[in-house]
Amino acid sequence: MDVSNINKLFNQDLSAVNLGLESFAENLRNEGVKAVQVQWKPPAGGNKEIAELLDKLDTIRKKVDVDAANKKAAEIINNGKPTVIDISTAGKAIPGMRKNLVLHAGPPVEWERMSGPTRGAVIGGLVYEGLASSYEEAEKMAASGEIDFEPCHHHSTVGPMAGIVTYSMPVWVLENKAYGNKAYATLNEGLGKVLRYGAYGDEVLERLKWMESDLAPILKKALDLHGELDMKNIIAQILQMGDEGHNRNRAGTSIIIRELAPYLVQLDEPKEKIVKVFEFLNANDHFFLNLSMPSAKCIIDAAAGIEGSTIVTTMARNGTDFGIRMSCTGDQWFTAPAPKVEGLYLPGYTEDDAALDIGDSTITETVGIGGFAMAAAPAIVKFVGGTPKDALNVTTRMYEITETENKIFQIPALDFRGTPTGIDILKIIETGILPAVNTGIAHKTPGIGMVGAGLVKPPEKCFNDAFKAFVEKYS
Amino acid sequence: MKRVLVEKDSYYDSVFLMLINREVQQIEGVTDAVVSMGTDVNVTLLKETGLADSEIEGVTPNDLIVAVEGESEEVVEAAIAKAKELLDKKSSSEDEGENYKPSSLEGALKVSPDANLAIISLPGEFAPREVKKALNKGLHVMLFSDNVSVESEIELKNIAKEKGLLMMGPDCGTAIINGKPLCFANVVRPGDIGVVGASGTGLQEITCAIEKFGGGITQGIGTGGRDLKNAAIGGTMMLMGIEALKNDDATKVIVVVSKPPADEVAVKVIDALRKTGKPSVIHFIGMEPGEQEGNLYFAGNLEEASGMAVALSKGEKYEKRTYTIDRAEIDAIIERETKNMSAKQKYIRGLYTGGTLADEALIMFDREIGGIYSNNQSKEEFIPPDPNKSIKHTIVDLGDDVYTVGRPHPMIDPSTREDRIKIEAEDEEMAVMLLDIVLGYGSHPDPAGAILDSLKDAKKKAESRGGYLSIVTSITGTEGDFQSIHETKNKLESIGCVVMPSNYQASTLALEIMRKVEK
Numbered sequence: 001m002d003v004s005n006i007n008k009l010f011n012q013d014l015s016a017v018n019l020g021l022e023s024f025a026e027n028l029r030n031e032g033v034k035a036v037q038v039q040w041k042p043p044a045g046g047n048k049e050i051a052e053l054l055d056k057l058d059t060i061r062k063k064v065d066v067d068a069a070n071k072k073a074a075e076i077i078n079n080g081k082p083t084v085i086d087i088s089t090a091g092k093a094i095p096g097m098r099k100n101l102v103l104h105a106g107p108p109v110e111w112e113r114m115s116g117p118t119r120g121a122v123i124g125g126l127v128y129e130g131l132a133s134s135y136e137e138a139e140k141m142a143a144s145g146e147i148d149f150e151p152c153h154h155h156s157t158v159g160p161m162a163g164i165v166t167y168s169m170p171v172w173v174l175e176n177k178a179y180g181n182k183a184y185a186t187l188n189e190g191l192g193k194v195l196r197y198g199a200y201g202d203e204v205l206e207r208l209k210w211m212e213s214d215l216a217p218i219l220k221k222a223l224d225l226h227g228e229l230d231m232k233n234i235i236a237q238i239l240q241m242g243d244e245g246h247n248r249n250r251a252g253t254s255i256i257i258r259e260l261a262p263y264l265v266q267l268d269e270p271k272e273k274i275v276k277v278f279e280f281l282n283a284n285d286h287f288f289l290n291l292s293m294p295s296a297k298c299i300i301d302a303a304a305g306i307e308g309s310t311i312v313t314t315m316a317r318n319g320t321d322f323g324i325r326m327s328c329t330g331d332q333w334f335t336a337p338a339p340k341v342e343g344l345y346l347p348g349y350t351e352d353d354a355a356l357d358i359g360d361s362t363i364t365e366t367v368g369i370g371g372f373a374m375a376a377a378p379a380i381v382k383f384v385g386g387t388p389k390d391a392l393n394v395t396t397r398m399y400e401i402t403e404t405e406n407k408i409f410q411i412p413a414l415d416f417r418g419t420p421t422g423i424d425i426l427k428i429i430e431t432g433i434l435p436a437v438n439t440g441i442a443h444k445t446p447g448i449g450m451v452g453a454g455l456v457k458p459p460e461k462c463f464n465d466a467f468k469a470f471v472e473k474y475s
Numbered sequence: 476m477k478r479v480l481v482e483k484d485s486y487y488d489s490v491f492l493m494l495i496n497r498e499v500q501q502i503e504g505v506t507d508a509v510v511s512m513g514t515d516v517n518v519t520l521l522k523e524t525g526l527a528d529s530e531i532e533g534v535t536p537n538d539l540i541v542a543v544e545g546e547s548e549e550v551v552e553a554a555i556a557k558a559k560e561l562l563d564k565k566s567s568s569e570d571e572g573e574n575y576k577p578s579s580l581e582g583a584l585k586v587s588p589d590a591n592l593a594i595i596s597l598p599g600e601f602a603p604r605e606v607k608k609a610l611n612k613g614l615h616v617m618l619f620s621d622n623v624s625v626e627s628e629i630e631l632k633n634i635a636k637e638k639g640l641l642m643m644g645p646d647c648g649t650a651i652i653n654g655k656p657l658c659f660a661n662v663v664r665p666g667d668i669g670v671v672g673a674s675g676t677g678l679q680e681i682t683c684a685i686e687k688f689g690g691g692i693t694q695g696i697g698t699g700g701r702d703l704k705n706a707a708i709g710g711t712m713m714l715m716g717i718e719a720l721k722n723d724d725a726t727k728v729i730v731v732v733s734k735p736p737a738d739e740v741a742v743k744v745i746d747a748l749r750k751t752g753k754p755s756v757i758h759f760i761g762m763e764p765g766e767q768e769g770n771l772y773f774a775g776n777l778e779e780a781s782g783m784a785v786a787l788s789k790g791e792k793y794e795k796r797t798y799t800i801d802r803a804e805i806d807a808i809i810e811r812e813t814k815n816m817s818a819k820q821k822y823i824r825g826l827y828t829g830g831t832l833a834d835e836a837l838i839m840f841d842r843e844i845g846g847i848y849s850n851n852q853s854k855e856e857f858i859p860p861d862p863n864k865s866i867k868h869t870i871v872d873l874g875d876d877v878y879t880v881g882r883p884h885p886m887i888d889p890s891t892r893e894d895r896i897k898i899e900a901e902d903e904e905m906a907v908m909l910l911d912i913v914l915g916y917g918s919h920p921d922p923a924g925a926i927l928d929s930l931k932d933a934k935k936k937a938e939s940r941g942g943y944l945s946i947v948t949s950i951t952g953t954e955g956d957f958q959s960i961h962e963t964k965n966k967l968e969s970i971g972c973v974v975m976p977s978n979y980q981a982s983t984l985a986l987e988i989m990r991k992v993e994k
Contacts, residue, residue, distance in 0.1 A: 020596030
């Protein structure tokens with residue numbers, strides 16, 4: 001009988017982890033022993049059915065090497081090298097894009113079930129595209145069945161808030177240089193009355209038209225002169241400049257301006273046009289969001305479809321449903337009704353004005369930035385509920401549900417620890433910890449725009465269902 | 476007037492909630508209150524009592540329920556407010572320094588990579604999974620939880636054995652590792668005696684007595700109560716503990732304590748001790764001690780096990796004795812305690828918080844007087860049908876499950892015993908009340924003080940009936956315990972309790988008093 005580990009313990013300082021009655025830990029601390037208290041919760045948030053399935057894990061692990069699969073997925077995420085290679089249009093660049101197709105954020109949803117902001121953006125998009133001549137006509141057309149609706153995510157694309165993408169819209173084209181896959185997103189329209197918040201007035205469409213005719217071509221020329229943008233490097237920088245890449249994009253936007261400015265001023269374009277481009281970029285702190293999102297998409301798509309992997313590859317909402325996808329089940333969505341956002345409201349708005357959670361921007365959290373990197377963005381902790389210490393705790397908690405730490409994306413306040421990377425469904429189920437997501441809040445009525453920002457608690461059901469599907473698949 | 480509050484996603488420890496529950500129930504005007512997690516058992520209970528109904532549809536074990544019934548709306552409001560305040564107290568103390576609290580064992584290991592021990596006191600249905608995780612991470616485990624199946628215990632101990640790790644428990648209340656008291660344990664001087672015990676309060680009584688006799692300990696390893704009793708478990712942890720103490724240079728003397736083991740297990744344990752070559756003291760509670768054989772010494776009671784071990788540690792000869800107090804003094808005490816008793820007073824009532832201490836008394840009385848009623852009785856006909864009602868001679872273990880449903884263990888919450896004392900006080904046939912007072916970590920901050928009024932009252936009631944109630948106690952504790960052992964003794968003596976140096980001596984004295992009463 002080998003008990004050398006026990007004899008080793010006799011010669012070590014005791015260091016305890018306490019699960020249960022906290023006074024046991026306090027007593028040890030009284031005696032000078034290090035004791036860490038675990039804030040334990042029943043697995044799967046107390047869901048019995050799910051907790052029982054957890055017992056099958058031992059058997060499943062014998063059939064499929066989940067740990068190796070997740071390690072592989074995490075490695076792919078870590079290796080991802082998102083790079084901006086072009087600015088094009090949706091019609092030209094996005095695979096499967098066609099005239100009568102409208103892409104939207106989140107899991108699949110038909111017109112009848114679409115949220116206010118999504119409908120508003122669809123109406124605006126159809127008029128912008130010239131498919132309808134009036135907003136009324138657009139609404140009828142959308143309901144008629146003439147128009148196809150598909151999630152951005154089905155086309156390697158991501159869109160913030162309503163996430164509407166139509167044929168003529170300019171898009172960023174990114175390539176994951178490590179794995180060759182591409183990702184797309186429109187250019188960010190700015191704040192206020194914008195299509196992504198469901199606004200569709202003339203002012204909105206004029207701006208979209210200007211983006212198509214002026215902004216995108218000019219930026220493309222500047223980009224061509226500059227050469228490809230290494231987004232991995234830029235995201236690493238912004239995390240050290242107070243951004244987290246979802247709700248704070250000020251540093252990222254500044255870097256993009258800095259990168260492109262020397263080339264923008266070289267362009268053979270009328271001065272007023274260049275000035276307008278600069279003014280537009282400068283006025284919109286979130287310009288970078290439409291780069292951080294496709295960067296994240298580009299990174300995570302390479303980790304989809306790995307046999308046995310329980311890593312989350314998508315979290316997305318459409319204002320009606322919250323949906324996730326898991327690596328080993330590929331394209332299958334696990335959805336639940338979209339939750340409310342707990343947040344702070346802009347003056348004049350209240351919770352009653354808020355649409356339900358919406359947008360593909362949770363792709364940032366999916367790769368470990370955004371809410372997962374809250375510790376990097378102390379400036380916005382008030383917006384999402386507290387003190388800088390809270391922000392550190394949010395990020396620290398996410399390490400409990402992730403497979404690894406990012407090698408390049410680091411957080412200064414955590415002593416340059418890598419961001420929590422590779423959300424593992426099994427860890428979510430076992431710990432009952434849900435991914436930390438922060439987000440903007442749209443007005444529920446189409447056409448009004450952003451009314452606040454805050455924190456979202458993703459529905460447990462999505463993760464429970466994914467876990468059930470995993471167990472079923474490998475039992 | 477009823478009100479039910481459900482807080483989703485708010486898990487609290489059940490013992491913590493039981494203490495809050497009691498405070499809320501004690502609010503004036505509150506007729507009934509339940510503060511609990513939404514487990515199936517609790518939900519059924521709430522519905523059966525009518526305290527809650529549709530309000531608790533769909534709650535999970537992760538949801539907190541506060542249900543209050545009171546005389547008026549104000550009372551109910553106040554009670555709910557009080558419950559919230561008490562619950563918040565926990566979260567505020569947890570947030571102290573706002574430091575990160577991990578939510579999982581894995582998370583804790585990231586915070587504390589040098590961790591080498593997991594203490595687990597979660598509900599029994601959840602505990603094994605966490606134990607398995609801890610063992611697989613190479614942590615030694617103390618499993619305080621009960622309600623863990625024998626199958627689980629075997630599986631967990633097999634993993635522990637394979638990895639050479641401690642898996643103390645389930646239902647392991649006491650351990651001292653590297654001199655540090657774990658869960659219910661006393662601050663005992665370091666020394667050269669190593670103890671392995673399958674009994675919590677037995678381990679406490681032995682380690683405290685070792686200190687009292689001038690010795691000290693290296694380790695106090697708990698095994699859980701079934702380790703030796705159940706042949707399938709086969710004394711796995713006991714044998715591993717013995718092996719570790721054998722290899723431990725600091726340990727010169729080994730003490731083993733357990734309830735009577737399965738025969739084949741006893742053989743293995745004795746054989747293992749023989750092979751250590753170290754002087755070893757064995758006490759199987761309730762079994763007649765065998766003759767010394769080589770390095771093996773057999774003790775007849777818990778205190779004797781300590782006395783023998785200390786003598787062996789010091790190279791002295793152990794003098795067998797019953798009392799450590801002069802016989803003359805004992806006689807004087809017996810005289811004093813019996814002279815005012817009435818003819819109606821005939822019975823012993825032992826009200827114990829420590830299971831092994833209760834057993835020690837029960838077995839002695841059963842052997843010497845016979846026919847002792849107890850929830851711990853092995854003879855079925857002497858298990859009282861109503862556990863809350865004494866019959867003739869009764870010695871109860873109030874820490875037993877039959878008394879602790881929905882209440883914390885009486886060592887944490889003395890009110891269980893206080894209530895029982897009040898009931899016994901009305902019984903004119905009670906002659907002697909025999910009690911244990913267990914100090915140390917885990918125990919109530921003032922276990923004697925908490926029952927003092929009820930004891931005083933019981934004595935007064937006996938007097939008013941023209942009799943005299945003799946209360947005989949012992950204190951399991953050391954000078955190092957945070958509850959002052961001296962003050963505890965003074966409090967008890969101030970109201971006329973006899974405080975003996977050990978449970979064995981207290982039980983023996985109570986027995987002598989009873990014998991005199993019987994004459």
